[in-house]
Amino acid sequence: MDTKDITYFLNAEQEFCNAHPTYGKMSINKDSEMTFIGLDDRAYFLIGRPFAKYCHHTNKIIENEEIYGLTLAERVLLKMFYCEHSVEFRDDYYYDKKNIPQVISEMFNGLNNIVKKAPLNKDKILYRFCCDYDPNDMKVGDVITFPYNLTCTNFDWHQDKDKNVYVITPLPDGNTKAHNLYEIYEHGDEKQVNFLRETSFKVTKIEKTKGSDYVKIHLEEIA
Structure with a gap:
């Protein structure tokens, strides 16, 4: 539409x-x-x-x-x-x-x-440095679908000890729904990448971040 x-x-x-x-x-x-x-x-x-x-x-x-x-x-x-x-x-x-x-x-x-x-993303790993309202109660094996345009970046800001992080593996070979919004207009140095609405992911691993109460949630994009 x-x-x-x-x-x-x-x-x-x-x-x-x-x-x-x-x-x-x-x-x-x-x-x-x-x-x-x-x-x-x-x-x-x-x-x-x-x-x-x-x-x-x-x-x-x-x-x-x-x-x-x-x-x-x-x-x-x-x-x-x-x-x-x-x-x-x-x-x-x-x-x-x-x-x-x-x-x-x-x-x-x-x-x-x-x-x-926006141009299709070609990165092998993307990161989402989570806000308080981002879901983090997933379990390994769960499938999560984001109804909105999930925002992430291809740059590791190393904020693991300050917040939860989604470590995202996009679909390869041009099949991902991630697009490089920063190639239209870059907001600071954020290298902002967004997924299309209703993109789904499988939770493959959850690991505690050493020295903090936060976790890294590994997500693999699924078709």
């Missing part, structure tokens, strides 16, 4: 703001604490009008967006994903996955289209 154009996203965030006029205003909760109305809604970020913000700042080609055929909407989505909104592109961020707003589903679709346009 093609990525919606930028007008769709701009209109959708305007409609969201119109539908939630009190979001962002101060309120007193049941514990008599001051809080912002709407913070319990994972789509709350839309009141900051990120599409309008990044559309305003995406007025020139930075690297290879044009070479790989990114639309204006896809350039905006990539900027959002690279900067402060990466978590909002994860299905597991949302409490009610059956009722995710359509505009957010279109964000997922747009990012997946961007990943498809």
